[in-house]
Amino acid sequence: MTSPRIFAAAGAVGAVVALGALAGCGDDEPSAGPPEPTSSSGPASEEPATQATDPPTGATDGGATAVPAYYVGDTPQGPRLYREFTRVAGVDRLVAAAAAVTTGDPVDPDYRSLWPRGRFASVATAGGAIEVQLADGGWLEAGSLDAQQAELAVQQLVYTLQGALGERLPIRVTYDGAPAATLLGVPVGDGLRAAPELDVMALVNVTEPAEGTAVGDGFTATGRASSFEATVPWEVLDASGEVVVEGFATAEGWADKLYPWTAEVDVSGLPPGSYTFVARTDDPSGGEGGGPTEDTKRITVR
Template sequence: MNDQPNNEFDELMRRALHSEADRIEPADGLHEIQARVSTARKPVNRRPWVLTAGAAVVGTAAAIGAFAVLNGENRQAGDSEVAGAPDTTASATGTPQSPKPSATLPSPSAYAPTDPGTPKVKPTQAGKLEPESSGAVPVYWLGATDGSKTGAGVKLYRTFAPFKGRPAYAALQLMTSGKSTDPDYSSPWVGARVSEVRQTGSLTTVDFKALPKTRLDPEVANLALQQLVYTVQGASGASVPVQLTLQGRPVAQVFGTDITQQPLGRAQALDVQALIWITAPENDAVLSTPFKVTGVAAVNEAQLNWRITSASNRRVVDEGTAMTQEAFKFSDYTFVVDKLPAGRYTLEVFEVSAEDGRQTSTDTKTLVVK
């Protein structure tokens, strides 16, 4: 037997072990994401919209029984009571700030984090599945922006839906079903199939079994991507970037639009959200007068208008003005309707353009007064 060391063999083993060690990457720290409680109320809007000229209209959806919208006292969510928080800013003119000088929205890459340390997702199942819970989750939809002369013609609106299970996964299941409780809200994600949602302390990964086949105008496609980001972040309560994967691999294109960089960050609320939401009363609410109307808006000079018309003959039965707490940024408003005869009505809250007096950013509710 030869007891002398085999220097050649030792050198080969040392090289092999060194090569294997170089391929090991430290895993991200796991972070349990707990859904937070929100008292925000759902907004609705009674207007149809078209996704893009020449493209098929995404069908409006009937109300869904299992995902009926809850009232503000019963819901649980990560979203702030004020629309768009975090990342809500405004320009000095009250118009949405955009990273580009044109009216078009930035490309998806413009929403990506600039931190060079942001993790890059590889085909893997890194991170943890969400903890299971129950309550209500925010779901974002696309709806028309009445009176707007520029932009995609659609903005984000939010509803709340009850769930039991994993919150972000449940919210995405509803979003991709297209079954909004308001038939004027639609989702271009119909046809997509979500496999799972995984989280680390710095990233949420949404893995798809299938992506939607709809092709959209690039501006609308960017809004649809933000619809997903807002829904995931609102439901999970984690304002971290969102990575899209298809069967474990990063998504390069969706809606016919290239995604040049991932993960996706959350765009500023003024760039993507509707500027006026009615948060109470809810659509089709049955109530008696006097009743209070509350909402969130970002309007010029902090002033907005409201009008109530009879559903039977469209006659104006009451109207007035209201003030938000701050101008040019999302803040609360409230006003009281003193007296109405029994009947069915349409409530409109809107802004009058300082440029030409046109009615813009209208949100509506159907109400029944007993």
């Protein structure tokens, strides 16, 4: 499979790299990154990461590596976080991850960032924590975000930075050389931690195929979900929206968090063209409560 986009950047001073240099894109597939932590309702530094990430597979090209970024999409439960992998080269992983949230644009058109565009002065590990330094006071207040949006935007940053690092380190926010009291109006004086997955994450997320992937006769679909009895139905839709291939995957668990799932998808009987892969949560209620959560990815069958 081939999938889109690579970020590249240059310029570093010691362990702290200024943001804002991230640029560039391409069509190569991301390579694997380090493990991603699961969320915790306790302090970020108390529990080790226990669940490995499932980044897109593929060969490393010129030192590029895959970094997870979390964006917002609409679900029956309201706005929730979805994960998208971005390939980066020539820049620190934390810098790239932060820039993907605040200055980047998701490839998937169903995703968006709640962050006002801009950059941090720096982001780096220091003293057993991830330290984020604000460039100015503009992000101390929520601005146009309401309280719920601000909380979710902060979780975007927390999940993204901890995922990029592969460690559940505490996150400290500083401004003008001192600890910041707020970030987007959210109190951060005691540091930041990840909220429980089921409180902020979409209940299904597709990792592969990535948005815009070109496939051959078949592909392995992967992702994470918390779905009834661990069942993850999936479909391939043609350009008219008709279901042309369907099946289901069984995740490794359900109910308490998101679990990995995998499906082998055979598209050898389809003519070349544009299609959409859809994975969703199982919905035994028949649509009560808003219906299933979905994640869609546009693909091209060669």
